[in-house]
Amino acid sequence: MKAPPFEYVRATSVEEACALLGQYGDGAKVLAGGQNLVPMMAFRLLHPSWLIDINEIPALKFVAVETDVVRMGACARQCDIQRDDAIAARAPLLRQALSFVGHAQTRNRGTVGGSLAHADPSAELPLVAQVLGASLVLRAASSTRTLPASSFFSGPMMTELRPDECLEQIHWPVWRDRKTGSSFNEISRRHGDFAIVAAAAQIAVDDDDRCTRAAFGVGGAGPMPVAFPDLAQRLVGCRLGEDELDDVAWDAAAALEPDSDIHATAAYRRHLAGVLVTRVLQSAYEAAKAVP
Amino acid sequence: MTETLYGISAEVNGTVRAGQVVARTSLVDWLREHLHLTGTHVGCEHGVCGACSVMFDGEPVRSCLMYAVQANGHRVTTVEGLQRPDGQLSVLQDSFCETHALQCGYCTPGMLIAAQALLDANPRPTEHEIREAISGNLCRCTGYQQIVEAIALAAQRMGEDAT
Incomplete structure (x- = not known):
């Protein structure tokens, strides 16, 4: 399986990439790590006339770890984010999630922005973006706008990106609560495959082990990954025992509308969601309590 | 066109x-x-x-x-x-031969690249790290065990050479 014919241009700046997108519009696709786009072209599911390669734009690969936010360019490689100890200290969910993303060879090429823009409903990074409430900076030739993850994803493999826009930056909020813990878990047929269902959670506690802040979400059980801010709010103020966690987890599972496919039935996905949310909440809570 | x-x-x-x-x-x-x-x-x-x-x-x-x-x-x-400058097999390639880490050989070049990259970055990998490093490479013959053994053997030999 070979890709259909297309023309290639290597952009050297974000401005140039956006100008080219403006010029070619619908006929063009941005080529970042290519770990989703290239197979889709090999399967001939996509037939872009132009590929605009953004891999050689240094401005899209920056990483800035700040007190309240971790900012990165859309073309930051998954392997570099996974290895970065400063990021792991501020936004540990990213490293935890990335250990489930593909394999070493695909993470060496795959980008954070590419995974978000591809918006696979089972993919790990879009789930983390939903749970942490990441902001995405979308750049066009003559405009820049910032969307929260909750408005960016619009369906399976669908986002609010316009044909003339390029995902430029991702901003991951940092929780400054001293005792914060997080956890990511998923069930897949083989490690590194897309998840059948994935769950992620982050929890902060006070010195009495009472939850002061919570966020969690589920991927692979609907058209896009979802976070449950209202259910997470129910955990705040409590010491989290089995009953509290179970209640919230199974309410979340009940709110999902998974599909059946060749990999799993809707009922099984819903079951996995309940089990996995319980596990990640428990594990994030234990991690938060363990912070000295 | x-x-x-x-x-x-x-x-x-x-x-x-x-x-x-x-x-x-x-x-x-x-x-x-x-x-x-x-x-x-x-x-x-x-x-x-x-x-x-x-x-x-x-x-x-x-x-x-x-x-x-x-x-x-x-x-x-x-x-x-990956071969040595004199054209001989590398330590890793030799280890693959010795432990019978290939049968049909189709996956072998990819396995060697993945394994060499692992050893370049981490000269003393654990078995888990070896398995993680080759997890993106499918082998339909060996069941992977001999490949893991080959990489561990190569790591051991390269460690001995270095001392």
Whole structure:
């Protein structure tokens, strides 16, 4: 399986990439790590006339770890984010999630922005973006706008990106609560495959082990990954025992509308969601309590 | 439709190689069909099997998921580049032979690239780290056990050589 014919241009700046997108519009696709786009072209599911390669734009690969936010360019490689100890200290969910993303060879090429823009409903990074409430900076030739993850994803493999826009930056909020813990878990047929269902959670506690802040979400059980801010709010103020966690987890599972496919039935996905949310909440809570 | 030819130049196994490709030529097709470096195998052509793994700027990647034009100005190492300067098999390749880490041999070039990249970054890997490093490479013959043994043996030997 070979890709259909297309023309290639290597952009050297974000401005140039956006100008080219403006010029070619619908006929063009941005080529970042290519770990989703290239197979889709090999399967001939996509037939872009132009590929605009953004891999050689240094401005899209920056990483800035700040007190309240971790900012990165859309073309930051998954392997570099996974290895970065400063990021792991501020936004540990990213490293935890990335250990489930593909394999070493695909993470060496795959980008954070590419995974978000591809918006696979089972993919790990879009789930983390939903749970942490990441902001995405979308750049066009003559405009820049910032969307929260909750408005960016619009369906399976669908986002609010316009044909003339390029995902430029991702901003991951940092929780400054001293005792914060997080956890990511998923069930897949083989490690590194897309998840059948994935769950992620982050929890902060006070010195009495009472939850002061919570966020969690589920991927692979609907058209896009979802976070449950209202259910997470129910955990705040409590010491989290089995009953509290179970209640919230199974309410979340009940709110999902998974599909059946060749990999799993809707009922099984819903079951996995309940089990996995319980596990990640428990594990994030234990991690938060363990912070000295 | 006439496809544009793009001039490219890349350092392949230490030598600068230049050529002309259409945009859709994958990196692995350029290596095999244009440069006749047929050690790198083409398996699934959509990034699942790992047979086409090469090192790109020193890091293992799937060469079926890159277009040759993207290699312009970059450094590629294929399985042919793993041998010793005198043409003998490398420590890792020898270890594969000794532990019977290959049967049909189709996955072997990709396994060698993944394993060499692991040992370059981590000379004393645990068994778990070895299994993680080759988890993106499918082998339908060995059941992986001998491959894990080969990589552990190579790590041990390279450690002895270094002391």
